[in-house]
Amino acid sequence: MVSVTWTVASFSLSPLQVSSFLVQQMHMSQTAMRASHKDFETAVNQMKLLKKDPGNEMKLKLYALYKQATEGPCNMPKPGVLDLISKAKWDSWNALGSLPKETARQNYVELVSSLSSSESSSQGKPGADSKQPGYETLVVTSEDGITKIMLNRPTKKNAITTQMYQDIVLALEAAGKDDSTITVLTGNGDYYCSGNDLNNFTDIPPGGIEEQAKNNAILLRNFVGCFIDFPKPLVAAVNGPAVGISVTLLGLFDIVYASDRATFHTPFTHLGQSPEGCSSYTFPKIMGPAKAAEMLIFGKKLTAREACAQGLVTEVFPDSTFQKEVWTRLKAYSKLPPNAMRTSKQLIRNVEREKLHATNSEEISALQGRWRSEECTNAVMNFLSRKVKL
């Protein structure tokens, strides 16, 4: 029986999670028709035909339901703590308690049916099991355990509009919950991102500049907050020059791969503004206060190699092989045990999560003042009237 002999190579499913899943399953089954023995046999055979590995958590759930359905409650001796695989299976089965055999049968049938239908609905879409609709200037795809969020406004150097800030938040929220193991942000075209779209400042609401500053503050707090709280490994694939907020956010990524064509530029002073994206905290921590000041106060532009030497970038690749090398590497990493990766990421970030949220708030308060200033208004107007390019 396939469901019994599966190897569970790695997992971190707690009995509590298993039980809560099963409570849901029990609830489902109370309202559903009871599955016959024949339905159950069909489901067991259907499992053998699945092309996609459903993942260890799902295999454990199926294993437990199969055992419960065929043998009843678990009465085997508990395996030793070092026998991880047998213990995971035992935990999962034991967590079903006295769930009746027929309910377990029903739950097994429903679970297999949901796996088969999600597999058949993703067939016939090669390469793009993948593309998620609904974003105007983002392309979001999910493949090989990697969710890729690509900024897609190449003619405007991927400058971030108000709508894009909101869409990135939605895409990150979805990526945080989907079954991918790694999330990647990248840009389409020759730029990674030219930062905040300066036209955002021309969209003045009826309440005037005050209301605009308040709206911007809410939007920005939420946007940066999503990066602070993102639960999985977050990778930036910096395919070209990066400006402004797209650079400052890099301090909140776990890994930053850059093309050797990329540059890193935070011209806040030139724009009459001040740092955001928690860079006033992360940059001095990453590169030391003296180097951070040169970037954040004087707007010094770094090459990819300089950014790597200062710890902002993990590794630099030749532009000609950038895509191939980065994706090959990420595909290999995406096969690592996902829960272990999440746990490690969270341990690294949790230490300073509160500090990051506090920094985000402080930076936004300072920016609200800057946005109302003459220095900022003139700089934005100069760019928009094409008098100045950075």
Ligand SMILES: CCCCCCCCCC/C=C\CC(=O)SCCNC(=O)CCNC(=O)[C@H](O)C(C)(C)COP(=O)(O)OP(=O)(O)OC[C@H]1O[C@@H](n2cnc3c(N)ncnc32)[C@H](O)[C@@H]1OP(=O)(O)O
């Ligand atoms: C409710 C509203 C919410 C508002 C947002 C709230 C929060 C904001 C908080 C963050 C604040 C600031 C952080 C920053 O990101 S500061 C940095 C801002 N970025 C810039 O100042 C870059 C400006 N762009 C340039 O200097 C140059 O375009 C370039 C990037 C150096 C590229 O030069 P290029 O010669 O190679 O190409 P160019 O012809 O200039 O660009 C092609 C077209 O793209 C347009 N474009 C590029 N970048 C931006 C941008 N940031 N904003 C708007 N438009 C941009 C450029 O205008 C060209 O358009 P067109 O072809 O002329 O129509």
